[in-house]
Amino acid sequence: MxxxxxxxxxxxxxxxxxxxxxxxxxxxxxxxxxxxxxxxxxxxxxxxxxxxxxxxxxxxxxxxxxxxxxxxxxxxxxxxxxxxxxxxxxxxxxxxxxxxxxxxxxxxxxxxxxxxxxxxxxxxxxxxxxxxxxxxxxxxxxxxxxxxxxxxxxxxxxxVHGVGDHGFVAQLVRIARERGVSGYVGDGTSRWPAxxxxxxxxxxxxxxxxxxxxxxxxxxxxEGVRHREMAEAIGRVVGVPVASVDPADAAEHFGWLGGFWGMDAVASSELTRELLGWEPAGPTLLEDLAAGAYDHVARG
Missing domain, CATH: 3.40.50.720 (NAD(P)-binding Rossmann-like Domain)
Structure with a gap:
């Protein structure tokens, strides 16, 4: 086609x-x-x-x-x-x-x-x-x-993560570098699919x-990666401490991303896998962070 x-x-x-x-x-x-x-x-x-x-x-x-x-x-x-x-x-x-x-x-x-x-x-x-x-x-x-x-x-x-990503995770890495702290909102139990x-x-x-x-x-x-785990992985990449950010301060700390970071969203792909015969084969988000996929952002 x-x-x-x-x-x-x-x-x-x-x-x-x-x-x-x-x-x-x-x-x-x-x-x-x-x-x-x-x-x-x-x-x-x-x-x-x-x-x-x-x-x-x-x-x-x-x-x-x-x-x-x-x-x-x-x-x-x-x-x-x-x-x-x-x-x-x-x-x-x-x-x-x-x-x-x-x-x-x-x-x-x-x-x-x-x-x-x-x-x-x-x-x-x-x-x-x-x-x-x-x-x-x-x-x-x-x-x-x-x-x-x-x-x-x-x-x-x-x-949607990987080497060269300039999306949400890259922005979180940049914010951690500029702020000197890798933050998560509230208790960090909110999750994002990846x-x-x-x-x-x-x-x-x-x-x-x-x-x-x-x-x-x-x-x-x-289905869902906890935000605190993401923040901890980002902290290790950037070399900064990890801390909770009060939900009332999220917009000030994270800028435009504060409207999304902290929201809980969990999603399944079971039906998609059955329909398409698709199985994810790439690294997980935390594996990507640990392997250096976002080092270019961490260094500025």
Whole structure:
């Protein structure tokens, strides 16, 4: 198949493209710059110039493809509501373009669980409507099954870790270095699910080939890693003490990350493993930290 991939040169996308190519697909990645196009060429993918703000370029990419994998997102936490509006507009453009074709639309989504409960693939997204986080795009896509689209929601663990990561864990390492202490919120018993980036890329490629329309896929290698254990591992990497941060001070201590760090979210991938025949093979989050995957951030 000819597959149009947004975010193909990004963190998860660059781990996904090799698996798509190995499965025999032709990959065309969205590229907003020459640097992105060059990265795609190195990966073995073609470039389609455009951006998330250029909806016509996205529609054109989808029109010329047999399937769309939407992995890009504006990670601007200073205007998270604006990022959500952009996300909804992008998904709506894809839905409108693919309507009536029966083609697949796979899109990245997030995991938000309830404390003390394990989120499964059968649970509906907690984010619904245009004003919800990520613009409620998962529900928008899944509802498109009624319009002749084959949607698949790719819910990624909060921590997609590995060498080169600049996401949440990297930010926690940076904050620990700058603050001189590796902090966790409250008693540190909150948990985040995690998955190695290589495993995440593999599950996306498997979902394209095996997941029927309307499926929810959980890219989760570990159901929940306790925040105190993460903070302790980060403390060892950075060489700083570990301490609890009062929930009332989380926003001041962790900045924009304070709104997420401390939230409890546990998720299972049992149904995904059964459906796709997928088993995580990469290192765990704590193993990655111990092996030096985040040393580049620890050193500044």
């Amino acid at each position: 000819r597959v149009f991939v947004t975010g193909a040169s990004g963190w998860i996308g660059s781990a996904t493209v090799p698996h798509l190519l190995a499965a025999g697909h032709e990959v065309v990645g969205l590229a907003r710059s020459d640097a992105s196009a060059d990265r795609l060429a190195v990966l073995g993918a073609a470039a389609h110039r455009g951006s998330l703000d250029d909806l016509e370029s996205l529609r054109a990419g989808a029109r010329q493809a047999d399937a769309v994998i939407h992995l890009a997102f504006k990670h601007d936490f200073s205007d998270y509501a604006g990022a959500g509006r952009t996300e909804r507009a992008v998904v709506q453009a894809f839905v409108d373009e693919l309507a009536g074709t029966g083609r697949s639309l796979l899109l990245a989504s997030g995991l938000a669980g309830a404390p003390g409960r394990v989120l499964t693939e059968r649970d509906a997204s907690a984010f619904s409507g245009p004003d919800a986080p990520r613009g409620g795009s998962e529900g928008l896509a899944l509802d498109a099954a009624a319009r002749g689209v084959a949607p698949v929601a790719l819910r990624f663990a909060a921590t 998955v190695h980036v290589g495993d995440a890329g593999r599950v996306v490629a498997l979902a394209l080939d095996k997941a029927p329309g309307g499926t929810v896929v959980h890219a989760v290698g570990e």
